[in-house]
Amino acid sequence: MDVLINLSYLLASAMFIIALKRLQSPRTARSGNALGAAGMLLGIIVTLLHRDVVRYEWILLGVVLGSLIGAVMALRVRMTAMPQMVALLNGFGGAASALVAAAEMERLALHHGIAAAPTVLVGTILSSVVIGAVTFTGSVIAFGKLQELISGRPLVLPFHHGWNALQAAAIGVLSVLIVLQQQTWSESLLLQLFGAVIAISALLGVFLVLPIGGADMPVVISFLNSLSGLAAASTGFVLHNYLLIIAGTLVGASGFILTNIMCVAMNRSLLNVLFGAFGAEVTSGTATDRVVRSTTAEDAAVILGYARSVVIVPGYGMAVAQAQHAVKKLATLLQQRGVDVKFAIHPVAGRMPGHMNVLLAEADVPYDLLYEMERINPEFEHTDVALVVGANDVVNPAARKDPTSPLYGMPILDVDRARTVIVLKRSMNPGFAGVENELFYQPNTYMLFGDARQSLESITEALKGV
Amino acid sequence: MTELLFALFIFTLAAFVGFEVITKVPPTLHTPLMSGSNAISGITIIGSLLITGRVESPLLTVLGVAAVTCAMINVVGGFLVTDRMLRMFRPQQREGQDGRAH
Numbered sequence: 001m002d003v004l005i006n007l008s009y010l011l012a013s014a015m016f017i018i019a020l021k022r023l024q025s026p027r028t029a030r031s032g033n034a035l036g037a038a039g040m041l042l043g044i045i046v047t048l049l050h051r052d053v054v055r056y057e058w059i060l061l062g063v064v065l066g067s068l069i070g071a072v073m074a075l076r077v078r079m080t081a082m083p084q085m086v087a088l089l090n091g092f093g094g095a096a097s098a099l100v101a102a103a104e105m106e107r108l109a110l111h112h113g114i115a116a117a118p119t120v121l122v123g124t125i126l127s128s129v130v131i132g133a134v135t136f137t138g139s140v141i142a143f144g145k146l147q148e149l150i151s152g153r154p155l156v157l158p159f160h161h162g163w164n165a166l167q168a169a170a171i172g173v174l175s176v177l178i179v180l181q182q183q184t185w186s187e188s189l190l191l192q193l194f195g196a197v198i199a200i201s202a203l204l205g206v207f208l209v210l211p212i213g214g215a216d217m218p219v220v221i222s223f224l225n226s227l228s229g230l231a232a233a234s235t236g237f238v239l240h241n242y243l244l245i246i247a248g249t250l251v252g253a254s255g256f257i258l259t260n261i262m263c264v265a266m267n268r269s270l271l272n273v274l275f276g277a278f279g280a281e282v283t284s285g286t287a288t289d290r291v292v293r294s295t296t297a298e299d300a301a302v303i304l305g306y307a308r309s310v311v312i313v314p315g316y317g318m319a320v321a322q323a324q325h326a327v328k329k330l331a332t333l334l335q336q337r338g339v340d341v342k343f344a345i346h347p348v349a350g351r352m353p354g355h356m357n358v359l360l361a362e363a364d365v366p367y368d369l370l371y372e373m374e375r376i377n378p379e380f381e382h383t384d385v386a387l388v389v390g391a392n393d394v395v396n397p398a399a400r401k402d403p404t405s406p407l408y409g410m411p412i413l414d415v416d417r418a419r420t421v422i423v424l425k426r427s428m429n430p431g432f433a434g435v436e437n438e439l440f441y442q443p444n445t446y447m448l449f450g451d452a453r454q455s456l457e458s459i460t461e462a463l464k465g466v
Numbered sequence: 467m468t469e470l471l472f473a474l475f476i477f478t479l480a481a482f483v484g485f486e487v488i489t490k491v492p493p494t495l496h497t498p499l500m501s502g503s504n505a506i507s508g509i510t511i512i513g514s515l516l517i518t519g520r521v522e523s524p525l526l527t528v529l530g531v532a533a534v535t536c537a538m539i540n541v542v543g544g545f546l547v548t549d550r551m552l553r554m555f556r557p558q559q560r561e562g563q564d565g566r567a568h
Contacts, residue, residue: 016506017483023499024490030552033502037545040509047512053519062518062531066538073539074546082551086500089544092536093507099533100513103526110523120470225500232507233480237473239513245473246480247509253484254503258496347493354496358551366558367494 001049008046009243015039016247020254026367043243079362080319083221083351084146087139090224094135097231098198101128104238105194114190115183121238122182126175126194128234130201135227137205142220145209146351152214160211161275167204171197208274215316215393217351219262219273226255258353265347265373267410292428295446297458300422303446304330304459305466307384307420309340311376313413314356315349317390317425317452326456327389328363333463343369344376344413346394377414386418390425390452396437407435421445424452498551505544511537
């Protein structure tokens with residue numbers, strides 16, 4: 001039976017790898033996801049046949065409860081709320097790993113005593129609960145911020161870095177003590193210290209994510225995604241289960257790659273994002289007396305209607321205003337007039353990697369109209385109109401031109417090179433980084449103030465009469 | 467100790483496979499990649515099942531049921547929401563392609 005179980009785990013590992021491989025194209029991605037689910041089902045079923053599994057009623061309770069909650073969440077969540085959803089899922093993954101590792105520690109105490117356990121095992125259990133607990137509370141805070149239960153602004157306590165360092169040091173010291181004194185200290189003391197490690201790790205997760213602001217969320221969610229995978233992998237080390245190691249490591253690698261892509265797209269390092277508290281000081285900006293040209297929906301409709309090429313640049317503002325369907329209607333109408341319409345997607349537009357792509361897919365925009373930054377940037381100088389929908393920092397030309405700007409060096413979408421720029425924006429408030437946007441003062445830029453969805457609907461309405 | 471070394475081999479090789487496979491995922495699928503890979507990290511369900519299926523102590527049963535619940539939320543929620551997203555991705559319709567009604 002053990003051989004059968006392990007062969008099934010091997011098969012499940014292969015299924016996970018093929019599942020991820022099929023995510024390389026939108027055409028095969030859906031079947032890939034189904035294959036991943038099948039691999040998971042296989043893993044679950046053969047585990048139930050394991051000789052250690054002798055009763056099923058509590059398992060049934062957990063499975064039914066978890067499946068119900070998961071299904072309700074997955075089927076009801078709005079596409080604009082996907083970042084919160086993923087944050088929460090990361091958290092549950094971390095929690096599950098921490099719980100399993102904590103239970104293994106309790107089992108050691110229960111059976112042969114912690115003193116008799118191999119040091120390596122105790123060490124891996126410790127790393128597993130630490131990663132799992134940090135992932136859990138960090139993700140809960142990220143969820144709270146994205147759901148706006150907690151302020152999206154960076155929350156920085158006095159001596160914040162000091163507290164972080166203290167907690168990290170405490171986790172390290174306690175863990176080393178537990179491993180070193182495993183054979184000498186009493187079991188109850190060891191378990192108390194173990195509990196303290198869990199508690200401090202949970203606190204550290206909170207402290208790590210609290211100071212991170214909304215626009216840095218793509219990095220943090222990717223990072224937590226990576227951690228949730230590593231938590232599963234380290235649980236695999238605890239249980240000597242290679243399926244857990246392989247699956248967890250694949251997820252860890254995936255999250256790591258996404259974290260890296262997001263950091264490059266913001267021209268910042270992971271350490272800078274985690275410890276920089278970017279945008280904490282809101283510089284109100286030097287009171288500029290420069291003029292912006294504001295326009296009306298009717299004028300915008302004329303400009304768009306007589307353009308040959310339009311590039312639409314969506315940002316987080318589109319998600320906030322739930323404007324993806326209104327964007328799609330406008331794009332379709334423009335296409336019917338013979339206008340060449342494309343979408344330009346910045347890697348960190350929105351609150352998580354690929355956020356804009358999912359929203360536009362929901363609104364039924366074909367994915368081949370969506371262009372990545374590298375592909376669309378050379379085209380802006382031949383573009384008649386760039387229509388910016390709720391994006392700010394990712395189109396700020398200061399990133400290219402002004403070495404004193406905090407955004408300097410960040411790769412941006414070069415919308416300022418288009419012949420005309422129309423910016424849909426709620427107000428003149430500076431973006432997340434608190435940086436003035438030169439783009440708005442350019443002679444070829446027209447600002448259309450108001451809720452993005454209403455503005456788009458008005459433009460579409462006006463365009464019908466052009 | 468040899469067991470740990472063997473596990474480290476597996477870990478390292480899996481990391482290389484992960485990097486190879488995932489760098490080729492296009493940015494347009496990055497959100498489904500996150501939610502889908504997240505569902506895969508719910509693989510800790512296996513450890514949770516083993517703990518809950520044994521009869522050892524009430525505390526372990528509680529920890530086990532909590533772990534099974536968390537892991538199943540991760541698994542079911544992750545795969546379902548990924549499927550919901552991936553259903554929406556479609557290319558531009560060209561002639562000769564059996565386009566669904568829109």
